Amino acid sequence: MKFEKREILLIVGILCIMIGLMALPGMNLIYSVMIAILLYFAMKVFVGRRKRQIQRAVGQGICAICGAKITENKCPKCDSDKQEMP
Numbered sequence: 755m756k757f758e759k760r761e762i763l764l765i766v767g768i769l770c771i772m773i774g775l776m777a778l779p780g781m782n783l784i785y786s787v788m789i790a791i792l793l794y795f796a797m798k799v800f801v802g803r804r805k806r807q808i809q810r811a812v813g814q815g816i817c818a819i820c821g822a823k824i825t826e827n828k829c830p831k832c833d834s835d836k837q838e839m840p
């Protein structure tokens with residue numbers, strides 16, 4: 755649901771840019787529509803890439819104890835201590 759809201763905001767923003775482009779002298783309708791579509795896909799790629807980056811950065815989560823990034827289901831700080839304990 756959150757994603758859809760963002761998508762609508764993106765489309766509205768790009769429509770505003772498109773209308774702005776149409777108002778420019780020497781700009782025809784096809785060019786402004788093409789620029790708007792290109793912008794839309796560029797934004798989609800950018801947002802998708804950022805999402806993937808964040809997912810990769812967060813990884814499997816953050817340790818509840820120390821807040822370190824969890825890799826391979828282990829906390830690099832806490833799990834090395836736990837292994838020493840019985």
Ligand SMILES: [Zn+2]
Binds near residue numbers: 817819830832833
């Ligand atoms: Zn930890």
